[in-house]
Amino acid sequence: MPDFQTWISAHQLRFEEILKQLLPSAEIAPQRLHAAMRYSVLDGGKRVRPLLAFAAGELADADVARVNHAAAAVELIHAYSLVHDDMPCMDDDVLRRGKATCHVEFDEATALLVGDALQSLAFQLLSETCLSDEATKQLQMVKLLATASGSRGMAGGQAIDLASVGKQLTLPELEQMHIHKTGALIRAAILLGAHCGNLSQEQLDKLDRYGKCIGLAFQVVDDVLDNEADTATLGKTAGKDAHNDKPTYVTLLGVSDAKKMAQELHQEALRAVLGFGDKARRLNELANFIVMRKF
Amino acid sequence: MPDFQTWISAHQLRFEEILKQLLPSAEIAPQRLHAAMRYSVLDGGKRVRPLLAFAAGELADADVARVNHAAAAVELIHAYSLVHDDMPCMDDDVLRRGKATCHVEFDEATALLVGDALQSLAFQLLSETCLSDEATKQLQMVKLLATASGSRGMAGGQAIDLASVGKQLTLPELEQMHIHKTGALIRAAILLGAHCGNLSQEQLDKLDRYGKCIGLAFQVVDDVLDNEADTATLGKTAGKDAHNDKPTYVTLLGVSDAKKMAQELHQEALRAVLGFGDKARRLNELANFIVMRKF
Numbered sequence: 001m002p003d004f005q006t007w008i009s010a011h012q013l014r015f016e017e018i019l020k021q022l023l024p025s026a027e028i029a030p031q032r033l034h035a036a037m038r039y040s041v042l043d044g045g046k047r048v049r050p051l052l053a054f055a056a057g058e059l060a061d062a063d064v065a066r067v068n069h070a071a072a073a074v075e076l077i078h079a080y081s082l083v084h085d086d087m088p089c090m091d092d093d094v095l096r097r098g099k100a101t102c103h104v105e106f107d108e109a110t111a112l113l114v115g116d117a118l119q120s121l122a123f124q125l126l127s128e129t130c131l132s133d134e135a136t137k138q139l140q141m142v143k144l145l146a147t148a149s150g151s152r153g154m155a156g157g158q159a160i161d162l163a164s165v166g167k168q169l170t171l172p173e174l175e176q177m178h179i180h181k182t183g184a185l186i187r188a189a190i191l192l193g194a195h196c197g198n199l200s201q202e203q204l205d206k207l208d209r210y211g212k213c214i215g216l217a218f219q220v221v222d223d224v225l226d227n228e229a230d231t232a233t234l235g236k237t238a239g240k241d242a243h244n245d246k247p248t249y250v251t252l253l254g255v256s257d258a259k260k261m262a263q264e265l266h267q268e269a270l271r272a273v274l275g276f277g278d279k280a281r282r283l284n285e286l287a288n289f290i291v292m293r294k295f
Numbered sequence: 296m297p298d299f300q301t302w303i304s305a306h307q308l309r310f311e312e313i314l315k316q317l318l319p320s321a322e323i324a325p326q327r328l329h330a331a332m333r334y335s336v337l338d339g340g341k342r343v344r345p346l347l348a349f350a351a352g353e354l355a356d357a358d359v360a361r362v363n364h365a366a367a368a369v370e371l372i373h374a375y376s377l378v379h380d381d382m383p384c385m386d387d388d389v390l391r392r393g394k395a396t397c398h399v400e401f402d403e404a405t406a407l408l409v410g411d412a413l414q415s416l417a418f419q420l421l422s423e424t425c426l427s428d429e430a431t432k433q434l435q436m437v438k439l440l441a442t443a444s445g446s447r448g449m450a451g452g453q454a455i456d457l458a459s460v461g462k463q464l465t466l467p468e469l470e471q472m473h474i475h476k477t478g479a480l481i482r483a484a485i486l487l488g489a490h491c492g493n494l495s496q497e498q499l500d501k502l503d504r505y506g507k508c509i510g511l512a513f514q515v516v517d518d519v520l521d522n523e524a525d526t527a528t529l530g531k532t533a534g535k536d537a538h539n540d541k542p543t544y545v546t547l548l549g550v551s552d553a554k555k556m557a558q559e560l561h562q563e564a565l566r567a568v569l570g571f572g573d574k575a576r577r578l579n580e581l582a583n584f585i586v587m588r589k590f
Binding site for chain 2: 024028029030032033034037080081084087089090107108109110111112113115116117119120121123124126127128134135136138139140142143145146147149150151152153155156158159160162163
């Protein structure tokens with residue numbers, strides 16, 4: 001079995017090719033929109049959500065060709081949310097993954113349409129090829145991604161985020177925001193990967209517990225890194241949230257307690273998948289990676 | 296059988312209640328986002344796409360409870376596109392369906408999220424309840440709406456529209472734009488309504504031919520009305536496209552030939568569904584309604 005770094009690199013490389021194939025060619029009309037979609041998705045990001053989908057897929061003995069589509073669907077939703085989030089009416093950011101943001105490289109109207117079209121493409125990917133032995137289960141996958149993306153999931157989390165600027169949130173309120181804003185899609189990535197295989201409801205519940213902890217840990221670590229790193233290392237504007245007067249785990253708990261919280265969530269995530277034994281190896285390694293990462 | 300006006304009014308009233316139930320309550324967090332979603336969808340519009348879905352559903356002997364969800368999914372995609380289209384970086388419009396546009400009534404960031412969340416909700420509606428006797432057919436419905444909405448459908452049409460400002464388009468180029476921008480979703484509405492029942496591929500192809508003609512006729516009539524009507528009658532800013540130096544059927548063909556084109560498309564649509572006999576009555580009436588409408 002390859003070591004973790006080899007596993008990650010192989011999947012990242014492979015998945016980049018998958019994304020290149022699944023995104024419409026920039027040669028096809030409307031060319032500029034397709035070029036902007038490819039610009040916004042390709043060549044960037046750690047692909048944390050797809051890696052989680054692949055790890056869950058391996059645990060569930062799923063066909064990797066199926067997981068590719070599920071992972072790509074989740075990543076397109078993530079990518080669209082970044083494009084819209086960077087727009088002037090939201091975070092007004094110019095730098096993302098070390099590159100100019102979509103509305104800077106192209107224009108605002110194109111960025112708006114890029115996000116819209118990426119979301120549609122995500123649902124196309126979940127419906128155009130067979131991803132599960134049972135079509136009813138595949139419909140559940142569509143529903144899962146739709147709810148994770150919508151007003152009670154990611155988009156709702158961003159709305160709570162908007163409303164929180166300049167406000168003193170409590171820890172439960174901050175948690176509520178992140179459970180929606182980043183947590184929902186991370187949980188969806190894991191469950192969608194798992195749904196490509198065959199697991200019992202009890203097993204899926206364990207994975208969901210893992211996903212909930214890792215999703216929150218991811219955000220806590222993000223806040224710590226955002227507080228400590230500089231813009232060059234991060235590949236996006238550092239210290240932005242605190243600067244924008246947005247509540248973060250660091251501003252609320254302090255660096256030390258925020259780090260402690262990440263450690264506790266990390267341990268809880270590992271406990272959730274303990275029963276899978278060595279099958280959960282990649283999920284364990286990804287949990288370590290998410291909590292220990294430096295960028 | 297009720298006359299056409301009674302049929303329309305009954306469906307419009309009934310569908311408004313359906314939308315009220317399917318949209319998240321403004322009492323549920325995030326309240327402001329949910330309020331803005333309801334504001335943008337409810338109490339407005341002729342509901343042309345849902346009416347087409349209901350007419351196709353009746354032709355296909357489909358369960359109306361199923362068609363409700365399919366029609367709502369299409370209408371939510373349409374509503375999201377209007378919210379995004381009205382934003383300052385697109386058409387920058389302040390009036391829609393006789394009300395302030397979403398970003399004026401709320402704010403730009405909220406309008407962006409409203410559109411995003413409405414799109415997710417559309418796919419949730421297509422996947423969370425049984426809409427077809429066969430789950431594989433329901434997955435085809437998801438794919439159908441996703442492709443009609445995405446970069447090779449509606450969003451792509453808007454990108455072509457953006458690129459056409461200030462340009463002299465040929466008639467085929469203008470048609471290509473509208474086939475995507477408005478045509479794709481109108482065709483999807485008809486096919487989704489039909490898919491809730493049971494039709495042969497040959498019958499679906501006939502409906503699609505009808506949909507293609509009616510979608511284009513709808514746009515030609517829109518251009519004629521936009522040229523002739525005033526803002527109060529139209530409930531949206533009149534003369535906008537011509538004023539924005541966007542090509543229209545009127546600027547390209549003149550009013551008289553544009554009207555003639557609408558009539559020809561109207562006749563072709565009626566011919567496409569002739570074989571269905573009286574079963575196509577509502578589709579015939581809707582074709583008349585779309586071409587003869589005054590607003």
